[in-house]
Amino acid sequence: MSRIGQMKVGETLPVIGLEPVSRLDLIKYAGASGDFNPIHTIDKEAERAGLPGIIAHGMWTMGNLAKLFTPYLDEGFIETYSIRFKGMVFLGDVISLQAELKEKESDRLIFEVAAVNQDGKRVLSGQVAFSLAIQSFTNK
Template identity: 30%
Template sequence: MSATETPLSVAPVALSAGDAMPESTVGPLTRTDIVRYAGAGGDLNPIHHDEPLAQAAGFPTVFGMGMLHAGMLGVRLARWVGPDNLKTYKVRFVGQVWPGDVLTFTGAVASVDDGVATLELAVASSTGGEVLRATATAAAAVAA
């Protein structure tokens, strides 16, 4: 483990209503980022990498698949609460991600009940506002 890596939590972490996930950004996204994810994830739909096809379908250019930024958010969520503590993760795609976008990842604890935190998360793009909304639940340390 390098000096810049933090070990992931195994035990439930202390979470209280209003606590915020550390905000982070990624980007600007490149077409290469989108194509690399397509290959790794097996989503080879050409609308994500073929400019003429994307334009023929009515889009200004190629765009990132929703699971790209859902996965990026999921990594941040798991680093925040610990992957062993994550119980549910649900996403809703509400916008598109384009080459050149810078993505911002945010989240907060909505409530904690009986050792389970309910989390509200989002991804916003620099060009289109919110592109993903998510909810999750995670085990939370119970105050003694």
């Protein structure tokens, strides 16, 4: 695995493809997050709200996007994370998580991030600032 600190502007992190969104994913997320809005788990409630079906929690998608940086946590940490929801994620959608390095300072990397569905539509976009650790905690 390459080091995130050695990336050049314009390079991308490896894309992460998620499994198709399942009802069980959303039920588990509801329990973990405390967000029990029934539009995320009950078909009839989603339809009653005017939706074509159950939609994933926006924060479920956002939380998954952070997986792009998990392999690099020995080099630093996510300093800031800002996103915009661009579209809904439905049961069965296959989401790809993407990040491109846009700016590089000495100890800070700015990435443009996105979650894209199987139709190529961005359902989430934003920016992550990743701070490179000056001294690794594992080296103490």
